[in-house]
Amino acid sequence: MKIAITVGNTHAEYDTGTVLLKVAEDFQTDYRYPIVLGKVDGKLTELFRTLNADAEVEFLTTGDKIGNQTIIRSMNMLFVAACSRAGTEDKPVRAILHFSIRSGLFYTVEGCEADDAFVEKVECIMRDMIARKCRITKTSVPTNKAVEKFAAMNMHDKEKLFRTRLHSSVNIYDLDGYEDYNYGYMTYDTSLLGNFTLHRYQGGVVMMIPSASHPDTVHEFIEDEKIFVTQLMGEKWAEKQRIDCVGDLNEHVINGNSRQVVLISEALQEGRIAQIAAKIRHRDGVKFVMIAGPSSSGKTTFSQRLCTQLSALGFIPHCIGVDNYFIPRALVPYDEYGQKDYESLRAVDVEAFNTDMTRLLNEQEIELPTYDFITGNRVYNGEKLSLGKEEILVIEGIHCLNDDLSRALPDESKFKIYVSALTQVNIDEHNRIPTTDGRLLRRIVRDHRTRGYTASNTLSMWDSVRRGEESYIFPFQETADEIFNSAMPYELALLKLYAQPLLFQVAQDDPQYYEAHRLLKFLDYFIPIPPDDVPKNSILREFIGGGCFHL
The missing domain is CATH 3.10.20.30 (Beta-grasp domain)
Structure with a gap:
């Protein structure tokens, strides 16, 4: 037929x-x-x-976003399976996926040292499986049977994860005899997975992978040591609370420990802000604290909390935003897609900014501008500012790490801070939570609360936002004096309460439906945490509301 x-x-x-x-x-x-x-x-x-x-x-x-995610997911399974095969029954080897490093994934290995010989052996196994075009098959298993299966396989992270799942079945994938759970779709076989390189790094292994914009290219491995150290610090914060994966977090909620999780997370973050403030205090000549970071990283609240800590150390801090130095909207240049490029440094009146900052450095008075986003022009309302001996200016803007913005200011007068929300908790040992997903959920919640945007509105703009970050923010992150991780181990369980209803509003015929549906499936892993115990000064209040700062 x-x-x-x-x-x-x-x-x-x-x-x-x-x-x-x-x-x-x-x-x-x-x-x-x-x-x-x-x-x-x-x-x-x-x-x-x-x-x-x-x-x-x-x-x-592979050139589509969803297709690229499928390739990465399948390559991850291939690497984990190859590591498992590199071990023996007496000496099993297990790979653990931690986080991304630019266009790569960082793993540690248990049961074996990740030396040159091991990495070479794993790559040989992977190349062999690719050459053999090994099938990736899927089997639907009742959830209770999946829990038993993962327990028997010593995959206790997955065992915990599915104990709280309400779905009746779980999809388990098989790659040449290696079985695992994968969050999302997989390729038909291994034939398309050969575009990678492996590198020893910091006691583990980095697998460099292609991106959707360059699906046939593997990027060069660049060591981002400051970001790497910050990500490890975030993992240690989570480990202090015995939260290695979503299943651990859910157990805390079930056992009534969510308040303690919130308070400890917030205390660790406050301590880190105090530590950064102390470093500024002890560096001579600093008059400008330059704060940059990607969208929804919590820069504004971080700036306010840093000012509080600086005040406690004897400074008199003032906060301004680089946005107030935007050029008139009519003069903003267009990007390659024919849209106004508000993310570009060319959208900022760099000359005016440097003139004002230089005058402040020379203890002269300036009149601060305010950008009117309705009219698209700078206005002056008589607000004056000068910097005395103990006064310091905290400046927030996406270009603050780029010295082209502050080229007239001497290096010793600037203390640069990069803020990002680097996720500390993964779904399980082989399924990570991308940092971008956490920031996207933050933005969906904030955009709806402050601008009345639908989830579809925010999702439709996200690719453009990400392009701006790749061009104007990420290249400068390693130049920061300090990196601050604004993510919380508990935050996705909190954001679920706010984001889930908004994502359900995205209709099936909406172009953003598949992304909304993916995020809904992802949020389904979490048992929600209510906002009652979230402090008024928490960075998360910038997104869910109810904070004590005027933002």
Whole structure:
């Protein structure tokens, strides 16, 4: 029996039961990059799905965001499986995924030293499995059976995770005899997973992987030591509370310990802010604290809390935003996509900024501008400022780490801080929570509360925001004097209460539906934590509301 399959404007007939991969192979020449997933009548699906009825089909490639995520997920399973195979029954080896490093993933290895010989052995196993085009298959298992299975496999992180899952079944993937749970879709086999490099680093291994914008290129491994140390610090904060993964956090909530988790997390963060303030106090000549970071990293609240700590040390701090030095909206340049590029340094009146800052450094008085976002122009309302001996200026803006912004100011007068929300808790040992997901959920919640935006509005702008970060923020992060991690181990359980209803509002015919659905599935892992015990000065109050600062 034949079925009619429509791909774009092309109609073709196939036998009932044809695997979607066969259709993908027939249409591959219409796509620049390899096909990894399909949409059948609008529903995202893996290529091993069989087609049993007439359908409209679309394909996603390694050059699409969702396709790239599928490649990364599959490469992660390949690496973990290869590490497992590198061990023996007497000396098993287990790889643990911690976090991303630029376009790479950082792992540690238990049961073996991650030396050159081990890394070479793992890569040989991976290359062999790629050459053999090993299938990745999926089996749906009742949740209670999955919990028993993971316990028997000593995957206790997954055992804890699925104890609190209400779904009746769990998808378990098999790669050449290695079984694991993976959060999200996988490739049909290993044939597309050869684009990687492995590097020994800090006692572990970094696997460099391709990005959606350059799917056929593996980026050079660059050591971002300051970011790496900050991410390790965040993990240690979580470990102090015995929170290594989502299952651990859920157990704290179930056992009534969520208040303690909140208070300890906040105390650790306050201590870190006090530590940074002390370093500023002990460095001679600092008059400008330059604070930068990506969207929704909590820069504004961090600035206010830093000012409180600086005041406690005898400073008289003043806060300003670089946004107030925007050029008139009509003069803002356009980006390559034909949109106003408000993220570019060219959108800032650098000359005016440097003139004012130089005058302040010379103990002269200036009149501070305010940018009117309604009219799109700077206005002056008579607000004057000068800096005395104990006065210090805390400046917030995405370009604050770029010396081109403050080129007239001597280096010794500047103390640069990079703020980012670097997630400390993963779903389990092999499924990480991307830092960008945490920031995106923060922004969805804040945009709705402060601007009335829908989740779809925020999701539709996110790719543009991310491009700006890649161009104007991330290249300068290692130049910071200090890096502050604004993420909290408990925050996704808190944000779930606010983000989940907004994501459910995204309709199935909305272009942002798949991203909203992905985030909903992700939030489903968490048992929510109420906001009652979140302090008024918490960085998370910048997003959920109810804070004590005027933001």
